[in-house]
Amino acid sequence: MSADKKTISILEERRAQVLEVGEGTTGTLACERHSVAGAVSQRACVFCGSRVVLYPIADALHIVHGPVGCAVYTWDIRGSLSSGPELHRNSFSTDLREMDVIYGGEKKLRTCLLELINHYHPKAAFVYATCIVGIIGDDIDGVCRKVAAETGIPVLPVHSEGFKGTKKDGYRAACDALSRIIGTGDTSDVSPHSINILGEFNLAGEAWIIREYYERMGIQVVSTMTGDGRIDEISRAHGAKLNVVQCSGSMTSLAKRLKEDYGIPFIRVSYFGIEDMAKALYDVADFFPDAPEIMDRARTLVTEEVSALLPALEPMRRDLAGKKAAIYVGGAFKAFSLIKALRLLDMKVVLAGSQTGGPEDYEQLREMCDPGTVLVDDANPVELSKFIVEKGVDLFIGGVKERPMAYKLGVAFCDHNHERKIALAGFVGMLNFAREVHLSVTSPVWRFAPRFAAAESGDRP
Numbered sequence: 158m159s160a161d162k163k164t165i166s167i168l169e170e171r172r173a174q175v176l177e178v179g180e181g182t183t184g185t186l187a188c189e190r191h192s193v194a195g196a197v198s199q200r201a202c203v204f205c206g207s208r209v210v211l212y213p214i215a216d217a218l219h220i221v222h223g224p225v226g227c228a229v230y231t232w233d234i235r236g237s238l239s240s241g242p243e244l245h246r247n248s249f250s251t252d253l254r255e256m257d258v259i260y261g262g263e264k265k266l267r268t269c270l271l272e273l274i275n276h277y278h279p280k281a282a283f284v285y286a287t288c289i290v291g292i293i294g295d296d297i298d299g300v301c302r303k304v305a306a307e308t309g310i311p312v313l314p315v316h317s318e319g320f321k322g323t324k325k326d327g328y329r330a331a332c333d334a335l336s337r338i339i340g341t342g343d344t345s346d347v348s349p350h351s352i353n354i355l356g357e358f359n360l361a362g363e364a365w366i367i368r369e370y371y372e373r374m375g376i377q378v379v380s381t382m383t384g385d386g387r388i389d390e391i392s393r394a395h396g397a398k399l400n401v402v403q404c405s406g407s408m409t410s411l412a413k414r415l416k417e418d419y420g421i422p423f424i425r426v427s428y429f430g431i432e433d434m435a436k437a438l439y440d441v442a443d444f445f446p447d448a449p450e451i452m453d454r455a456r457t458l459v460t461e462e463v464s465a466l467l468p469a470l471e472p473m474r475r476d477l478a479g480k481k482a483a484i485y486v487g488g489a490f491k492a493f494s495l496i497k498a499l500r501l502l503d504m505k506v507v508l509a510g511s512q513t514g515g516p517e518d519y520e521q522l523r524e525m526c527d528p529g530t531v532l533v534d535d536a537n538p539v540e541l542s543k544f545i546v547e548k549g550v551d552l553f554i555g556g557v558k559e560r561p562m563a564y565k566l567g568v569a570f571c572d573h574n575h576e577r578k579i580a581l582a583g584f585v586g587m588l589n590f591a592r593e594v595h596l597s598v599t600s601p602v603w604r605f606a607p608r609f610a611a612a613e614s615g616d617r618p
């Protein structure tokens with residue numbers, strides 16, 4: 158790929174999804190569109206969207222009804238740590254082949270389900286429909302219903318045929334499946350000061366950090382959806398008094414449904430960075446005015462954590478001051494917190510984009526970002542590379558698909574997505590994040606990158 162900005166341009170059909178923030182910029186950034194064919198979007202498919210949301214439920218069977226490739230592609234895609242069972246770490250597939258496509262795969266699905274349920278005794282089973290299942294028209298609802306009746310556990314179809322929309326449609330299909338479990342459990346011992354944590358996937362232990370904060374405040378966490386998830390906890394989620402939604406792209410539809418069906422209100426939070434983490438605790442405490450001691454405990458917790466954290470950040474902040482960062486994440490809400498956290502480290506954000514942001518998200522991003530910052534929806538590698546080179550980025554924050562791009566361009570990288578192994582949520586997460594960023598940006602390896610050679614010769618791109 159050429160790094161010469163003069164040779165890279167935006168596809169005509171993509172122009173409305175790219176915008177440079179400027180003084181008095183008006184107009185909206187186009188978003189929530191299907192990816193442009195040939196643009197090689199960074200987005201995953203509908204099925205992958207469902208899989209990443211449901212995958213952390215550790216005591217359930219996850220079976221991918223389709224060719225083996227769909228299952229392999231998403232196998233162990235997230236850290237999704239479990240404090241108990243690890244059934245989710247297996248990737249089961251019906252391995253549909255040519256004859257199944259011709260004669261149908263329902264029989265094979267039933268056989269696989271019965272065999273796996275008898276062998277592993279899961280609490281529930283999720284059956285993911287892939288592209289080919291949508292094409293051949295297998296009745297997975299019918300198979301799931303019959304196997305559920307035979308085995309006595311919930312067997313839930315997930316309508317996630319890869320071609321039928323964007324990754325966001327996969328989130329909705331996952332939320333549909335979750336809503337069929339919620340409401341089936343006993344809520345008699347649920348506290349009047351209780352919450353569900355939605356949109357936290359415990360990639361590297363974050364759900365444990367957040368849960369511990371809320372428990373220190375005297376809040377009961379009924380369920381976490383879906384990090385370190387358990388079917389029994391999810392079945393009782395309708396007993397909680399408040400839903401606290403982090404990954405808004407994936408879980409807002411479920412929160413809205415729980416509001417309609419059970420009258421449970423929801424708030425949007427982020428657990429990333431000092432400011433947003435503290436707000437997430439205070440907002441929950443605010444919701445329970447009948448228990449002022451919850452707010453008192455929240456204040457004590459925040460004071461203790463922040464006073465330990467700030468001095469530890471200071472030396473890294475000095476080294477990072479003025480460095481430029483590019484952010485490309487799944488949901489736009491995460492980008493807001495990243496911008497604030499990078500500002501705390503005295504860094505400047507020059508590119509911010511997401512796979513699934515909505516119009517309100519991008520409007521907020523535009524208000525937050527400095528003039529000259531590029532905003533981009535549903536980007537592709539060519540666009541991201543172009544802006545990284547043009548803006549002279551020092552740090553790229555993204556996921557597995559963005560990492561090789563950064564390294565090829567000789568840019569420091571921080572994984573803020575599914576595959577990371579270090580917890581980045583909470584106050585301790587902010588310290589981990591700063592360390593990651595600092596280590597990568599100040600690494601001596603970048604002096605060998607071609608862009609520095611170009612800079613030294615006075616030709617920095």
Ligand code: SF4
Pocket residue numbers: 202203204205223226227230286287288289317318319320
């Ligand atoms: S696009 Fe279709 S075939 Fe490809 S991984 Fe997704 S579900 Fe499977």
